[in-house]
Amino acid sequence: MMNRWNVGKRLLPLFAGIMLLLSACGRADLSTLNPQGPVAEEQYGLMKLAISIMIFVVIVVFAISLYVIVRFRRRPGDNKIPVQVEGNHKLEIIWTVIPLILLVILAVPTVNSVFGLAKDYSKDKDAIKVEVTSHQFWWEFYYPEYDIRTAQELVIPTGKKIAISAKSGDVMHAFWIPSLAGKIDTNPGAADANGTANTNKMYFEAPKAGVYLGKCAELCGPSHALMDFKVKAVDEASFENWKTAQKAPVALPSDPAIKDAIVSNCLSCHAIGDQGGLSFPNLSDIGSRSTVGGILVNTNDAKYKNEGTTEENLKRWIEDPNAVKPGALMPAFKDELSEQEIDGIAKYLAGLKIDYEK
Amino acid sequence: MAHAHAHTVKRRTGLMDWLTTVDHKKIGILYLLAGGLFFLVGGLEAIMIRIQLWKPLNDFVSADTYNELLTMHGTTMIFLAAMPMLFALMNAVIPLQIGARDVAFPFLNSLGFWTFFFGGVLLNVSWFTGGAPDAGWTSYVPLASPAYNTDYGVDYYVIGLQIAGIGTLIGGINFLVTIINMRAPGMTFMRMPMFTWAIFVTSALILFAFPALTVGLVALMFDRLFEANFFNVANGGNTVLWEHIFWIFGHPEVYILILPAFGVISEVISTFSRKRLFGYSSMVFATVLIGFLGFMVWAHHMFTAGLGPVANALFSIATMLIAVPTGIKIFNWLFTMWGGSIKFTSANLFAVGFVPTFVMGGVTGVMLAAAPADFQYHDSYFVVAHFHYVIVGGLILGIFSGLHYWWPKMFGKMLNEFLGKLTFWTFFIGFHMTFLIQHFLGLMGMPRRIYTYLDGLGFNEMNLISTIGAFLMGLGTIFFIINIIVTAVSGQKASNDPWEDGRTLEWTIPSPAPEYNFKQTPLVRGYDAFWKEKMDGNKEMTPAEPIGPIHMPSPSILPLFMAIGLFIAGLGFMYHKYYIGGAGLAILFLCMLIRSLKDDHGFHIEPEELQDKGVKA
Numbered sequence: 001m002m003n004r005w006n007v008g009k010r011l012l013p014l015f016a017g018i019m020l021l022l023s024a025c026g027r028a029d030l031s032t033l034n035p036q037g038p039v040a041e042e043q044y045g046l047m048k049l050a051i052s053i054m055i056f057v058v059i060v061v062f063a064i065s066l067y068v069i070v071r072f073r074r075r076p077g078d079n080k081i082p083v084q085v086e087g088n089h090k091l092e093i094i095w096t097v098i099p100l101i102l103l104v105i106l107a108v109p110t111v112n113s114v115f116g117l118a119k120d121y122s123k124d125k126d127a128i129k130v131e132v133t134s135h136q137f138w139w140e141f142y143y144p145e146y147d148i149r150t151a152q153e154l155v156i157p158t159g160k161k162i163a164i165s166a167k168s169g170d171v172m173h174a175f176w177i178p179s180l181a182g183k184i185d186t187n188p189g190a191a192d193a194n195g196t197a198n199t200n201k202m203y204f205e206a207p208k209a210g211v212y213l214g215k216c217a218e219l220c221g222p223s224h225a226l227m228d229f230k231v232k233a234v235d236e237a238s239f240e241n242w243k244t245a246q247k248a249p250v251a252l253p254s255d256p257a258i259k260d261a262i263v264s265n266c267l268s269c270h271a272i273g274d275q276g277g278l279s280f281p282n283l284s285d286i287g288s289r290s291t292v293g294g295i296l297v298n299t300n301d302a303k304y305k306n307e308g309t310t311e312e313n314l315k316r317w318i319e320d321p322n323a324v325k326p327g328a329l330m331p332a333f334k335d336e337l338s339e340q341e342i343d344g345i346a347k348y349l350a351g352l353k354i355d356y357e358k
Numbered sequence: 359m360a361h362a363h364a365h366t367v368k369r370r371t372g373l374m375d376w377l378t379t380v381d382h383k384k385i386g387i388l389y390l391l392a393g394g395l396f397f398l399v400g401g402l403e404a405i406m407i408r409i410q411l412w413k414p415l416n417d418f419v420s421a422d423t424y425n426e427l428l429t430m431h432g433t434t435m436i437f438l439a440a441m442p443m444l445f446a447l448m449n450a451v452i453p454l455q456i457g458a459r460d461v462a463f464p465f466l467n468s469l470g471f472w473t474f475f476f477g478g479v480l481l482n483v484s485w486f487t488g489g490a491p492d493a494g495w496t497s498y499v500p501l502a503s504p505a506y507n508t509d510y511g512v513d514y515y516v517i518g519l520q521i522a523g524i525g526t527l528i529g530g531i532n533f534l535v536t537i538i539n540m541r542a543p544g545m546t547f548m549r550m551p552m553f554t555w556a557i558f559v560t561s562a563l564i565l566f567a568f569p570a571l572t573v574g575l576v577a578l579m580f581d582r583l584f585e586a587n588f589f590n591v592a593n594g595g596n597t598v599l600w601e602h603i604f605w606i607f608g609h610p611e612v613y614i615l616i617l618p619a620f621g622v623i624s625e626v627i628s629t630f631s632r633k634r635l636f637g638y639s640s641m642v643f644a645t646v647l648i649g650f651l652g653f654m655v656w657a658h659h660m661f662t663a664g665l666g667p668v669a670n671a672l673f674s675i676a677t678m679l680i681a682v683p684t685g686i687k688i689f690n691w692l693f694t695m696w697g698g699s700i701k702f703t704s705a706n707l708f709a710v711g712f713v714p715t716f717v718m719g720g721v722t723g724v725m726l727a728a729a730p731a732d733f734q735y736h737d738s739y740f741v742v743a744h745f746h747y748v749i750v751g752g753l754i755l756g757i758f759s760g761l762h763y764w765w766p767k768m769f770g771k772m773l774n775e776f777l778g779k780l781t782f783w784t785f786f787i788g789f790h791m792t793f794l795i796q797h798f799l800g801l802m803g804m805p806r807r808i809y810t811y812l813d814g815l816g817f818n819e820m821n822l823i824s825t826i827g828a829f830l831m832g833l834g835t836i837f838f839i840i841n842i843i844v845t846a847v848s849g850q851k852a853s854n855d856p857w858e859d860g861r862t863l864e865w866t867i868p869s870p871a872p873e874y875n876f877k878q879t880p881l882v883r884g885y886d887a888f889w890k891e892k893m894d895g896n897k898e899m900t901p902a903e904p905i906g907p908i909h910m911p912s913p914s915i916l917p918l919f920m921a922i923g924l925f926i927a928g929l930g931f932m933y934h935k936y937y938i939g940g941a942g943l944a945i946l947f948l949c950m951l952i953r954s955l956k957d958d959h960g961f962h963i964e965p966e967e968l969q970d971k972g973v974k975a
Contacts (some may be wrong), residue, residue, distance in 0.1 A: 027816055042730065057721055058721055072631070084634040085636060090894060110674070138481070172501065182736070189597070199664075218498070
């Protein structure tokens with residue numbers, strides 16, 4: 001005979017576990033359950049309220065289910081016909097009104113947050129403005145106040161509102177930093193075609209210095225999974241240094257062969273210092289970034305196949321970007337350039353560091 | 359005997375019988391076969407997805423293949439598995455439940471099946487012609503636009519779904535008309551079984567929702583095939599427009615899927631509790647209200663699209679409101695069981711398992727309705743967990759329940775109870791194992807639709823558990839298939855009322871039902887018509903008419919040819935071979951011409967042919 005208790009018995013502890021898991025769950029730089037800034041904090045508060053109400057509902061339903069299943073199961077030989085109840089107005093009103101009350105409890109802070117988080121800081125003098133443009137499969141960050149254009153790593157000062165205006169250079173993506181703020185879609189065709197109709201605004205703030213993981217959350221093609229970025233929050237003095245360093249000239253390599261290889265290959269698309277093109281990621285400080293291409297993790301202590309030193313990662317990328325990031329637009333250079341040239345370029349790029357953290 | 363001139367009885371046998379049938383019971387079985395086949399295909403795709411994700415940086419499939427798999431899994435499961443299996447139950451049960459001899463438009467019924475089937479086949483042909491669609495089942499532009507999707511994958515999506523959508527729309531209209539016009543004498547609207555009510559509201563939703571999808575698909579087709587600019591930003595198009603069109607269809611679609619499951623659960627729980635459905639009129643009211651609200655909430659799929667705080671606040675509240683009628687239904691089911699005498703057949707196990715499972719999917723739905731929190735959940739694995747809880751934990755459990763319940767009426771044999779319970783427990787445990795944990799993956803920062811993830815993000819163990827759960831679900835499905843085979847070979851024959859507690863009209867006639875369903879149309883004297891007769895001490899329904907010749911529609915091969923014509927036309931236009939496309943359309947129009955000009959009054963089954971298979975308990 002089947003054990004009729006199993007349904008509830010198995011599920012109840014699972015839900016008790018939810019609360020446990022919520023209290024400390026996931027990496028601090030990635031999890032929505034471990035918010036690191038006021039925006040994510042507010043969203044987490046709403047999540048906690050909703051989860052509490054919902055766990056109450058689930059427990060009530062599970063308890064009644066369990067009771068009913070056990071108490072009213074048909075015993076062998078039982079042939080009685082139960083009373084055919086049509087309904088009960090009092091009960092039906094109760095389970096219409098109680099959910100309504102629960103919803104009001106949830107709806108009021110929801111509406112409050114909807115408007116609170118939609119606040120526009122793009123005209124605020126104290127806020128740092130950043131124009132985010134998403135591309136297949138990388139992120140471009142432009143600081144209009146300082147005329148600085150970077151890629152893949154968004155450097156921000158701690159304790160300041162960051163006013164984001166987001167759009168896409170190609171297909172739809174979504175800009176998400178789970179531990180700092182919920183996501184916003186980046187729609188294509190913003191500024192030039194339709195005024196600013198499709199440009200989306202959001203803001204967030206990082207009180208603590210640190211590196212936070214960012215993700216693309218909207219299916220955008222084969223390498224959607226690999227379209228990671230970082231938000232790097234530094235103190236205000238370091239941010240000032242960073243701004244200055246971004247404007248400083250960057251020397252091309254002294255070895256003329258490598259220099260030629262870079263000028264004739266890399267700079268047609270990428271910028272280094274004040275030279276080169278702007279349509280693809282700026283390389284001026286690529287040696288300072290914690291990843292290559294957002295997905296090859298730079299470390300001296302490689303543990304799995306996407307980890308390596310900056311130089312190794314750069315080499316791997318330059319040789320065949322599509323092997324790392326399917327669908328990336330950069331061509332493979334393993335047959336275009338000699339091994340020495342690739343080595344030289346990787347070495348040079350790995351050395352393009354700016355030192356701004358105090 | 360008004361049609362004495364038209365009673366040359368047309369009988370076909372074997373394969374031709376199935377290709378030409380206009381009998382709703384046989385069409386129901388065809389829907390079940392085709393839907394079941396696509397369910398297996400979609401399930402296989404799901405297993406491949408889970409294999410790819412079982413460990414970080416796995417390379418079981420490539421990024422491109424993974425996107426094709428996720429797109430085809432979603433599209434197949436929604437349009438080609440779930441919907442047809444619902445149509446299977448609708449066809450098998452609705453006419454019997456309302457005491458009708460067939461649906462209102464038997465020819466259209468057949469046409470609906472064949473267009474669905476060939477639309478689905480067309481969609482899956484893409485696997486063999488250079489790549490399936492890969493822009494997600496939502497097919498958002500610009501990713502699905504010709505600029506970023508240059509191969510034919512998305513063309514198969516837009517054209518395959520248009521053809522399949524014709525079938526769904528026809529089916530919806532057919533059942534609306536059937537339920538409005540063909541109820542037996544005495545069956546007023548407020549005496550209709552709950553499943554019939556659910557299908558009535560579902561059919562209305564289909565009528566209003568599917569044209570929106572068709573409009574979107576046609577616009578996208580024009581963008582792709584004829585260089586139109588509906589969604590081309592460079593030429594003044596707008597991509598958010600696609601999102602609106604898609605979700606104005608897409609959200610009601612969710613209710614199109616779940617309402618029939620609600621109906622099944624209402625029937626099964628009531629039958630196996632030996633008790634009248636608690637709060638029948640509030641159940642009807644809740645169903646209608648859910649159907650109505652279903653059209654008011656589409657933008658909650660677009661909270662992050664940038665619609666602004668006013669829209670987000672309004673759609674948040676509207677979405678939360680749906681919880682109220684849904685809650686009414688949950689408690690009505692629980693109080694139907696309260697005080698009842700509950701028998702745990704496999705059908706009822708699925709139904710009883712449905713209630714708490716669906717509640718878990720429902721509460722995460724309310725959580726998602728809070729827009730600011732949704733900024734965190736949106737497009738993460740939390741959403742994946744949520745919609746699998748409502749669609750698998752809701753709809754699929756409902757379909758399994760309905761299949762176990764009505765199998766004897768469809769096929770005349772009882773499914774094996776032991777295997778049924780085995781199916782339930784493996785599928786149910788596997789389901790919770792797969793999807794409960796995905797809530798946490800999402801909250802911990804795992805976006806949906808990613809083909810791989812880095813090591814060290816804390817996703818590894820949970821993904822592994824999820825994959826193991828998926829295999830258990832696969833095992834449950836295999837047990838069900840074994841059950842079908844065992845039953846077909848050696849199943850026990852079913853009586854008219856095999857569960858002994860049948861309450862509705864389908865249990866008053868033989869299993870399987872004769873082709874004319876009711877020898878004499880029954881007279882309905884109240885809600886739960888058959889139960890009422892039983893309680894009044896009657897063994898069978900009171901007939902509402904004397905025994906006489908029964909008018910039947912003629913079988914026809916035309917619907918099959920029409921669907922083949924559309925299939926050919928779709929392929930032709932897709933590859934810009936206009937003469938092939940034209941030929942396909944010519945087949946279609948020729949069939950329509952024949953149908954219009956050829957006088958076919960059907961035939962009669964005379965009283966002496968009715969044998970001894972009448973309305974008996």
